[in-house]
Structures are given as structure tokens and as C-alpha cells.
Amino acid sequence: MDAGPELSTYLASLRLLIEERLKFDTELSGQCPQKLQEAIRYSLLAPGKRVRPCLALMACEACGGDIKSALPAASALEMIHCYSLIHDDLPAMDDDDLRRGRPTNHIQFGESTAILAGDGLLTLAFETLAKGISDPQVAIACVADLASAAGVEGMVGGQQADLEGEEIEEISLEHLESIHRRKTGRLLTAPLIMGGRIAGADLETLNNLKIYGESVGLAFQIADDLLDVVGDSRKMGKGVQKDADHGKATYPALLGLEESRKKANIIIEQACDAISGFGDRGNYLAALAKYTIERDH
Amino acid sequence: MDAGPELSTYLASLRLLIEERLKFDTELSGQCPQKLQEAIRYSLLAPGKRVRPCLALMACEACGGDIKSALPAASALEMIHCYSLIHDDLPAMDDDDLRRGRPTNHIQFGESTAILAGDGLLTLAFETLAKGISDPQVAIACVADLASAAGVEGMVGGQQADLEGEEIEEISLEHLESIHRRKTGRLLTAPLIMGGRIAGADLETLNNLKIYGESVGLAFQIADDLLDVVGDSRKMGKGVQKDADHGKATYPALLGLEESRKKANIIIEQACDAISGFGDRGNYLAALAKYTIERDH
Numbered sequence: 001m002d003a004g005p006e007l008s009t010y011l012a013s014l015r016l017l018i019e020e021r022l023k024f025d026t027e028l029s030g031q032c033p034q035k036l037q038e039a040i041r042y043s044l045l046a047p048g049k050r051v052r053p054c055l056a057l058m059a060c061e062a063c064g065g066d067i068k069s070a071l072p073a074a075s076a077l078e079m080i081h082c083y084s085l086i087h088d089d090l091p092a093m094d095d096d097d098l099r100r101g102r103p104t105n106h107i108q109f110g111e112s113t114a115i116l117a118g119d120g121l122l123t124l125a126f127e128t129l130a131k132g133i134s135d136p137q138v139a140i141a142c143v144a145d146l147a148s149a150a151g152v153e154g155m156v157g158g159q160q161a162d163l164e165g166e167e168i169e170e171i172s173l174e175h176l177e178s179i180h181r182r183k184t185g186r187l188l189t190a191p192l193i194m195g196g197r198i199a200g201a202d203l204e205t206l207n208n209l210k211i212y213g214e215s216v217g218l219a220f221q222i223a224d225d226l227l228d229v230v231g232d233s234r235k236m237g238k239g240v241q242k243d244a245d246h247g248k249a250t251y252p253a254l255l256g257l258e259e260s261r262k263k264a265n266i267i268i269e270q271a272c273d274a275i276s277g278f279g280d281r282g283n284y285l286a287a288l289a290k291y292t293i294e295r296d297h
Numbered sequence: 298m299d300a301g302p303e304l305s306t307y308l309a310s311l312r313l314l315i316e317e318r319l320k321f322d323t324e325l326s327g328q329c330p331q332k333l334q335e336a337i338r339y340s341l342l343a344p345g346k347r348v349r350p351c352l353a354l355m356a357c358e359a360c361g362g363d364i365k366s367a368l369p370a371a372s373a374l375e376m377i378h379c380y381s382l383i384h385d386d387l388p389a390m391d392d393d394d395l396r397r398g399r400p401t402n403h404i405q406f407g408e409s410t411a412i413l414a415g416d417g418l419l420t421l422a423f424e425t426l427a428k429g430i431s432d433p434q435v436a437i438a439c440v441a442d443l444a445s446a447a448g449v450e451g452m453v454g455g456q457q458a459d460l461e462g463e464e465i466e467e468i469s470l471e472h473l474e475s476i477h478r479r480k481t482g483r484l485l486t487a488p489l490i491m492g493g494r495i496a497g498a499d500l501e502t503l504n505n506l507k508i509y510g511e512s513v514g515l516a517f518q519i520a521d522d523l524l525d526v527v528g529d530s531r532k533m534g535k536g537v538q539k540d541a542d543h544g545k546a547t548y549p550a551l552l553g554l555e556e557s558r559k560k561a562n563i564i565i566e567q568a569c570d571a572i573s574g575f576g577d578r579g580n581y582l583a584a585l586a587k588y589t590i591e592r593d594h
Contacts, residue, residue, distance in 0.1 A: 031450035031479060036457040040449065087416060092408035111389035115412070116457050119384060119419065120449035126423045127444035136433040143440050147424035152337065152417035153328035160333040160413050182328060 007287040011054055014067075018053045019045070021071045022078060025128050032120075039109040039117040040124075044082045046100050051220075052077040056191035056198075058288065059209055062281045065199025072132025073142055073194045076125040080150045081187060083121035086114055088159060122150075133198065142194045149190035158183025171249035180221045181214070188220065189213030208274045215271035216289050222264040223293045225250040226257065264293045304584040308351055311364075315350045316342070318368045319375060322425050329417075336406040336414040337421075341379045343397050348517075349374040353488035353495075355585065356506055359578045362496025369429025370439055370491045373422040377447045378484060380418035383411055385456060419447075430495065439491045446487035455480025468546035477518045478511070485517065486510030505571045512568035513586050519561040520590045522547040523554065561590045 022044055028037050053074030060070035089096040089104040090111065097107050106114035126143060133139035148154060161179045165171055192209040201209070229252050251260040271289040275282040319341055325334050350371030357367035386393040386401040387408065394404050403411035423440055430436035445451060458476045462468055489506040498506070526549050548557040568586040572579040 029450055032454045033449075033457045033461060035461065036449055036454060083416075087412055090412065092412060112460055113457065115384055115387065115389060116449075116453050118416070119380075120453045122416065122419055123444050123448035123453060126440055127448060130437050130441035130444060136437045140427050140433045140436045140440070143423055143437070144427035147420050147427060151420035151424055152330075152333055152413075153326055156413050156417045156420060157329045157333060160330045160410065163409055164330060164332065 007284060007291060010284055011288075014054050014057050015050050017057070017067070017071060018050050018074055018078065021075045025072075025075045025079075025124070025132075035109065035113060036116060036120060039105055039113050040120055042108060043086055043099075043105050043117065044079065044121065046102060048078075048100060050074075050078060052081050052187060052191045054191075054288075055188065055213070056195040058284055059192040059195030060199045061195075062275070062278050062285055063196045063199035063201040063205060063209075064281070065195070065201075069134075070195050070198045072128050073146075073191070073198060075132070076128045076142075076146060077187070077191050077194070079121045079125035079128065080146065080155075083118040083125070084150075084155055084159070084187075086118040086121070090114060093159075093163070125150075138197055141197055145190050145194050145197070149186035154182050154186035155184075158186070165249060171254075173254050176249050176251070176254065177218070180218065184221055185214055185217035188217035205277075208277065211274035212271045212285065212289070215267045215274065216292055219264045219267045219271070219289070220292050222251045222260050222267075223295065225252055226260055226264075227295075229257065261293075268293055304581060304588060307581055308585075311351050311354050312347050314354070314364070314368060315347050315371055315375065318372045322369075322372045322376075322421070332406065332410060333413060333417060336402055336410050337418055339405060340383055340396075340402050340414065341376065341418065343399060345375075345397065347371075347375060349378050349484060349488045351488075351585075352485065352510070353492040355582055356489040356492030357496045358492075359572070359575050359582055360493045360496035360498040360502060360506075361578070362492070362498075366431075367492050367495045369425050370443075370488070370495060372429070373425045373439075373443060374484070374488050374491070376418045376422035376425065377443065377452075380415040380422075381447075381452055381456070381484075383415040383418070387411060390456075390460070422447075435494055438494055442487050442491050442494070446483035451479050451483035452481075455483070462546060468551075470551050473546050473548070473551065474515070477515065481518055482511055482514035485514035502574075505574065508571035509568045509582065509586070512564045512571065513589055516561045516564040516568070516586070517589050519548045519557050519564075520592065522549055523557055523561075524592075525549075526554065558590075565590055 023041075026037065026041050026044060028040075056070050056074045056077055057067050061067050085099060086105045088094050089099055090106055096104050098104060102108075104114075105117055109117070125146065129139055129142050129146065133142060150156065152160075158179050158181070162183055165175065165179060168175075189210055190213075192213040193206055196206050196209045228250065251263070255263065268289050272286045275285050278285070320338075323334065323338050323341060325337075353367050353371040353374055354364050358364050382396060383402045385391050386396055387403055393401050395401060399405075401411075402414055406414070422443065426436055426439050426443065430439060447453065449457075455476050455478070459480055462472065462476060465472075486507055487510075489510040490503055493503050493506045525547065548560070552560065565586050569583045572582050575582070
């Protein structure tokens with residue numbers, strides 16, 4: 001990931017902590033059937049950008065908290081993200097054979113194990129929060145944050161709306177944004193709120209993190225759509241133009257390439273404004289926001 | 298449900314509270330796509346025995362707690378049970394078209410919606426606990442209880458082991474019990490512990506409730522196996538002999554009818570012993586334990 005030398009080094013250091021924690025949290029007892037554990041670790045420990053867990057750690061640190069205290073939340077967030085990918089790839093959903101350049105979970109382990117691996121990861125996410133965050137009040141608030149972001153009014157609802165949207169001939173920009181906000185936006189905002197919460201941030205700070213998260217989430221989606229049109233299939237690890245082939249509504253399709261880029265830039269400015277009060281502590285968050293729309297994969 | 302006039306009336310009164318709460322907890326915002334909400338309510342509000350939520354309320358009351366304080370836990374438990382049924386019925390899993398005498402969720406709403414309805418219910422269960430239980434310490438302990446019982450070392454792991462077991466020619470009694478303990482036992486024990494926790498029960502009491510739950514769970518499974526052999530298809534709401542047709546290991550197949558009945562009786566005695574210290578407050582729990590093996594559907 002080329003994110004500028006400083007941000008890049010910082011993110012790499014966060015990822016080391018995250019990988020270690022993900023391994024630790026999936027060292028399950030003999031009560032978990034071996035094949036199921038393998039399937040879970042196959043997807044969860046696959047190389048990935050770890051965007052959501054990184055955001056949680058960064059928000060925690062930006063609010064003056066100890067980065068390690070946010071690791072359970074970081075791990076739980078990646079579990080939720082990972083389960084959603086496993087279920088989204090299923091034949092009845094997006095029917096994908098390839099994910100991050102490797103066979104998808106159901107191709108590797110069979111469909112029933114993939115369904116259960118997803119269910120297991122979703123459940124393990126909440127167990128990880130409950131057992132890993134020491135302050136009960138913070139822990140239960142994080143459970144509420146994560147469930148709300150991942151559930152039927154968030155990510156799961158967004159996926160449903162997305163699948164239903166494929167059947168609609170003309171989709172409006174408003175409808176597209178509402179889908180993205182739920183499908184990907186909420187789970188990019190939750191890490192920031194959870195990380196801030198764990199650091200003991202006040203309500204105003206949490207609200208600024210929320211605005212930052214919503215903006216970065218939307219910009220991230222626009223950038224993803226742009227990469228699907230102009231990206232490099234080798235770097236993306238999946239077929240490009242896949243969305244267009246599926247007839248999915250995208251920003252470039254609705255706004256054009258140039259307008260989409262402009263929109264992404266404005267949104268990233270808003271994200272940086274929201275965290276301007278953090279001063280130097282917010283530098284990495286600001287750099288990440290800018291990187292969101294500059295990345296090439 | 299014929300459970301003796303007194304127990305029957307008591308359970309009916311609990312069920313009224315539970316139904317009301319389940320309706321309340323699934324009155325979702327417009328952020329949840331309508332079809333998804335329909336699918337969730339179709340399965341969750343379908344007529345059912347509400348065994349797990351009833352156990353939570355009964356344990357709470359047996360420990361001197363206010364029954365209403367256990368309603369969020371009761372609701373969350375039914376959501377977990379319901380999601381597991383939706384996913385278990387999927388074509389890639391048990392491939393069932395009928396559930397409680399009605400088309401299964403994926404037959405009614407399509408496979409992708411059924412997967413998402415299950416994911417949504419699983420997530421909503423934790424949101425319901427987090428938002429519904431007022432004491433953060435009790436709430437987070439309940440999240441841990443439920444996640445542990447429902448996850449890869451509990452119910453999800455049991456379902457995986459069960460599916461793998463179908464491929465094994467000869468299954469031992471020990472292996473069968475280990476599957477049942479995870480697949481159904483843990484989610485019958487969790488309500489008792491959660492209900493007790495909400496009532497403020499001490500560790501010894503929680504442990505007695507655990508023993509009661511494990512025993513009732515096992516007896517319930519043996520009784521279910523027996524009903525599959527000798528039951529009445531109309532009362533059961535599903536085809537009898539279905540397990541035998543699927544080549545699944547059952548207690549009657551491994552122990553014979555008479556030995557299975559004997560085993561169930563001994564286990565129920567153990568369950569009643571565990572709650573003998575509750576005195577009169579434990580009467581309904583004792584009656585329910587006995588009813589578990591006397592029911593005809």
C-alpha cells in the first residue's frame with residue numbers, strides 16, 4: 001500500500017498489531033470443528049488492507065488513548081467485515097469465485113461451511129468486544145455501535161437494498177448514496193466512534209469522528225467505483241469493470257468520471273475539516289482521508 | 298401446548314409478553330428495506346413454543362427478579378434461535394421447504410433475503426441486549442453468554458459438526474452428545490444463566506441453573522428424537538421419521554426406544570435436583586423439566 005512513506009509506515013505498524021490480535025482471537029478451543037476454524041482463519045487472516053481496524057486504532061490514538069486498548073474493537077470490526085465478504089460472495093448473493101486473488105470461502109470449503117464461518121465470525125465479533133474491553137459501559141456502547149452499523153439498518157440492510165437495486169433500471173444518486181451509506185459507510189464510521197469511545201472522547205469529539213467517517217466512507221466508495229472503471233486488475237486482485245458488467249449503479253455511470261473525482265475531493269475536504277480540532281494528533285487521519293482518493297488499488 | 302393446567306397458563310402468560318416484545322424489537326426504521334423486515338418478522342413472529350425466552354423469564358423470576366427486566370434477553374434468545382432455523386433450512390444446509398407448517402424463509406422470500414434475514418436477526422439480538430439491559434455490567438455479561446453459546450464453540454460449531462456427522466457411517470453416543478450439547482444444549486442453558494444474571498443471582502445459583510439447563514437440553518433432544526420416531530406428524534408440524542430418512546444419528550437408533558426413555562428420565566431427575574434449593578420459586582422450572590419428556594409435540 002503506497003500511502004506516502006510516513007502514513008505507510010504507521011499503517012504497517014498498526015497492521016502488525018492487528019494481525020497478531022486476529023490470530024489470537026481465532027485460536028479457538030477443540031469445541032470448534034477444525035474445518036470451521038480453518039475456514040474462518042482462511043478468510044480472516046488473508047492479506048487485507050485492514051481499513052476498519054486501522055481506523056479504530058487511529059481514532060483511539062487521535063483521542064489520546066492507548067492504541068492497545070482498541071485492539072478488541074479493531075478485531076471485532078475486521079470479523080464483521082470478513083463475515084460480510086464471505087456471505088456476499090455466496091452463490092445466492094454476488095456469486096463470486098475470487099476474493100483478494102484467492103478462491104472465495106465457499107469455493108474452498110463448500111457452501112454450508114462458508115455460511116457457518118460467516119455466522120461464526122459475526123458472533124465471535126461480539127464475544128471479542130464483550131470479553132476484550134475492560135470497562136463494561138464502554139464495552140456495551142461498542143456492542144450497540146457495532147450491531148447498529150452492521151445490522152438491518154446498516155450493512156445488512158444496505159446489502160439487501162443493493163441486491164434489490166440491481167433489479168431497478170434507473171437508480172437515482174440519492175438512492176445510490178443511501179445504499180452505500182448503509183452497505184459500507186456505517187461500518188467505516190463505527191470504528192472511529194468505537195476507537196474514540198475507548199479513548200474516553202466526549203460527545204462533541206465523537207460527533208466529529210462520525211462526520212469524518214461518513215465523509216471518508218463516501219469518498220472511499222466513489223474512489224472504488226472509479227478504480228473499477230480505470231483500475232489495474234492485477235493490483236485490485238479482482239476483475240475490473242465487474243460492477244458495470246453486473247449492471248450495478250456506480251458514481252462514474254451516474255455523474256461521469258470528472259464529476260465523480262470532484263465530488264470525492266470536496267468530501268475529503270469536509271472530512272479534514274471535521275478533525276481539524278485534533279491538531280497534530282489528527283495528522284494520520286487527515287493523511288488517510290487524502291490517500292483514500294489517491295490510491296490506485 | 299398441554300403442559301398441565303398450571304404450567305400451561307403460566308407459559309401462556311409469558312408468551313404474551315414475549316410476543317409483544319418481539320414485535321416491538323422488530324419495528325425497524327425505514328433504513329431497513331421493507332422486504333427484509335417482512336422476512337425477519339415472517340420467521341420471528343411465526344407461532345412457536347418460545348422455549349428459550351420462556352426459560353430466561355422463568356429463571357429470572359425463580360431468582361426473585363422482575364420478569365420484565367429479562368424481556369430483552371428473552372427477545373435476543375429467540376432472535377438467535379430463529380436466525381439459526383432460517384440458515385439451517387437453506388438449500389446448502391438441511392434444505393427444508395417447510396418449517397412449523399409454513400414455507401421456510403428462503404422459499405417465501407428467496408435465498409439471498411433469507412441469508413440476510415438470518416444475519417440481520419443475529420446482529421439484532423446483540424443490539425437488543427446492548428440497548429435493552431440497563432446495568433452495563435449485566436448487559437455485557439449477557440452478550441458474552443449469548444455469543445459463546447451461539448458461536449463456533451456452541452451452536453454454530455454444533456451445526457457444522459452435525460453436517461460433518463452425516464458423512465460418518467457409525468457415530469458414537471459420545472460424539473452425538475457432543476454435537477447436541479453444542480447445537481441445541483448451549484442455547485437452552487444460556488437463557489437460564491442470563492435470566493439468573495439479570496435477577497442478580499450469585500455464582501452458585503448460576504451454576505445450578507447451568508446444570509438444570511444442560512440436563513433439560515439433553516432430555517429435550519432425546520425427547521425430540523423419540524417424537525421423530527413415534528410422534529404425530531400433524532402435531533409436530535413437520536414430517537416424522539425425517540431424521541431417520543436423512544441417515545442422522547439419533548438416541549433411539551443408538552440406544553433403542555426404552556433405553557432412550559430411561560436416560561431422559563434420569564436426566565430430568567438431575568435437572569430437578571439442581572434447582573431443589575429454589576424451593577417453591579423453582580416449581581415452574583421443575584414442572585417444565587418433567588413436561589420436556591412428557592410432551593407429544
